[in-house]
Amino acid sequence: MKQLLLILVTILAMVSCGTGKKEVYMFTSFHEPADEGLRFLYSYDGLNWDSISGVFLKPDVGRQKVMRDPSIVKGPDGTFHLVWTSSWNQDPGFGHASSKDLIHWSEQQHIPVMAHDTSTVNVWAPELYYEDETKDYYIVWASTVPFKFEKGIENEYGNHRLYYTKTKDFLDFSPAALFYDPGFSSIDAVIVKRASADYVLVFKDNTRPERNIKVAFGTSPTGPYGKASDGFTEMYTEGPSVAKVGEEWLIYFDAYRNKTYNAVSTKDFMTFADSNDKIKIPEGHKHGTIFKVTENILNNMLNSTSTGLKK
Numbered sequence: 001m002k003q004l005l006l007i008l009v010t011i012l013a014m015v016s017c018g019t020g021k022k023e024v025y026m027f028t029s030f031h032e033p034a035d036e037g038l039r040f041l042y043s044y045d046g047l048n049w050d051s052i053s054g055v056f057l058k059p060d061v062g063r064q065k066v067m068r069d070p071s072i073v074k075g076p077d078g079t080f081h082l083v084w085t086s087s088w089n090q091d092p093g094f095g096h097a098s099s100k101d102l103i104h105w106s107e108q109q110h111i112p113v114m115a116h117d118t119s120t121v122n123v124w125a126p127e128l129y130y131e132d133e134t135k136d137y138y139i140v141w142a143s144t145v146p147f148k149f150e151k152g153i154e155n156e157y158g159n160h161r162l163y164y165t166k167t168k169d170f171l172d173f174s175p176a177a178l179f180y181d182p183g184f185s186s187i188d189a190v191i192v193k194r195a196s197a198d199y200v201l202v203f204k205d206n207t208r209p210e211r212n213i214k215v216a217f218g219t220s221p222t223g224p225y226g227k228a229s230d231g232f233t234e235m236y237t238e239g240p241s242v243a244k245v246g247e248e249w250l251i252y253f254d255a256y257r258n259k260t261y262n263a264v265s266t267k268d269f270m271t272f273a274d275s276n277d278k279i280k281i282p283e284g285h286k287h288g289t290i291f292k293v294t295e296n297i298l299n300n301m302l303n304s305t306s307t308g309l310k311k
Contacts, residue, residue, distance in 0.1 A: 022295040025049075025243060026102075027252075028070040028082075028288025035059070037067050038082070040102070041285060042298055046245035048280045054305045056102060061095045061110040062086025069188075069239065071289045072102075073128040073137065081170060083126040083139055086110065092117075094126040094141060096170055101297060103304050113165050113176045114143055121146065121157050125239075127289065129191040131221050138221050140164045140179050142187035142206075152184060153208050160185045160206055164222065182216065182228040190289070191221055192242050192249070192269075200269045201225050202240045202251060211235050213253055215269050232264065232272040239287025250275060254287045261285055 027041035027049060037058040041049040059067035068085040075081060079098050082105075086095040093112035099105045114120040121144040129138045142160040151159040164179040180189065180201060189203040197219045205214050205228065212231030218224060236257030243250050248265045251272070255262050261281040264272040 023292045024295055024298050025290055026072075026293050026298070027241070027285075027290050028072050029285045030067055030070060030288065031284050032286060034066040034068045034085075034286075038070050038084075039285075040301065041282060046243050046250060046290075047278050049282060049285075051282045051285075052301055052305060056301075057082070057097060057105050057108075059084070059086060059095060059108070061108045062093070063091040064088055067095065069125040069127075069287065071126060071128045072291055073130045073289075074291060074293075075130060075137070076132070076135070081128060081137065083111075083128050085124050085126065087122070089122045091123060092120055094123050094139075098170070102293070102301055109170070111173065113139075113141070113173065114163070116176065117145060119145055124160070125188050127188075127190055129193075129221060131193075133196065136166045136168060136221075137170070138164055138166045138191065140189045140191065142189070149181065150183065154185050154206075158185065158206075160187050162186055162189050162203065180216070180223060180225050182214075182225075184210075184228075186228075188213075188239050188287075190240050190242050193221075199223075199225075202242055202269075203228075204238045204240070205231060206238075212237050213240050213251070217269075229270075233262075237262070241287055241290050243290040250279075252279075252281075252287070252290070 025043040025046045029039040037055040040052045043049045059065050064087040070084045072082050081098050084095045092114040093110050096109040097105045124142045126139050126141040144160050146156040161181050162179040163176050165173045165176050167173045185206040187204050187206045192200040199218045201216045213233045214228045214231050216225035216228050237253050237255050239254040241252040250263050252263045263275040263279050265275045266272045
């Protein structure tokens with residue numbers, strides 16, 4: 001009888017542990033006008049999303065103290081690192097904070113990556129990527145440095161290019177360097193790793209004739225990336241977020257002129273299929289990044305909003 005009871009207890013413990021370790025999709029989010037702070041969506045299938053109520057981190061750094069384009073990556077030690085756009089302009093850096101549970105956060109840090117060039121207009125949409133082969137964190141963002149690059153009909157103060165820095169500890173950062181110059185104004189870059197030496201860059205062509213989303217291919221996190229593809233979304237789309245769902249990649253994006261949130265699916269980043277009829281996104285969601293967490297972390301977050309533990 002004791003042996004049977006021990007077996008039952010062991011089975012129940014295994015089931016409980018297994019449930020807690022099940023992974024779910026998480027989507028960082030913010031609401032306009034971007035002064036409230038970090039929000040989250042979650043999904044069990046990567047298609048149908050629900051909101052976690054409340055704000056998990058209120059912005060407190062940067063010239064205008066906003067939080068736009070929140071990007072999160074989990075490091076090998078289980079720490080979640082968050083970066084975000086901290087100002088619209090006149091700010092040479094972006095915000096950073098870290099957390100073990102997405103509820104309790106470190107002191108916020110302002111990282112002035114473009115302070116070396118006082119003509120820099122802005123630092124927009126920092127996107128985090130962790131390279132497991134070298135154990136480096138890469139942060140890619142868009143900045144305008146007037147009169148530095150060719151431009152079409154863009155204003156000199158809206159002619160963005162993509163820059164990057166890398167770090168292992170968020171204390172020491174490599175000097176800001178040009179990441180990708182496709183020959184036109186570009187923002188909102190996401191690095192996708194398909195395999196070793198096989199990377200895809202998903203980004204927005206921010207020129208007035210286009211203002212859509214394109215891809216380029218490279219052999220390392222920093223490329224060099226080849227020629228940009230044709231746009232695969234309509235005009236007035238931005239903020240791509242990429243997730244592997246089953247055998248396909250889903251690319252979510254903000255169709256800001258239509259005030260809708262849309263998605264396309266692809267297997268090769270060369271052909272794309274409309275997936276709007278497959279997804280459900282809560283109203284008010286603005287673009288961030290998609291990553292995975294254990295069900296335990298999600299349940300604790302949901303519980304924190306109902307018990308008032310969240311700060």
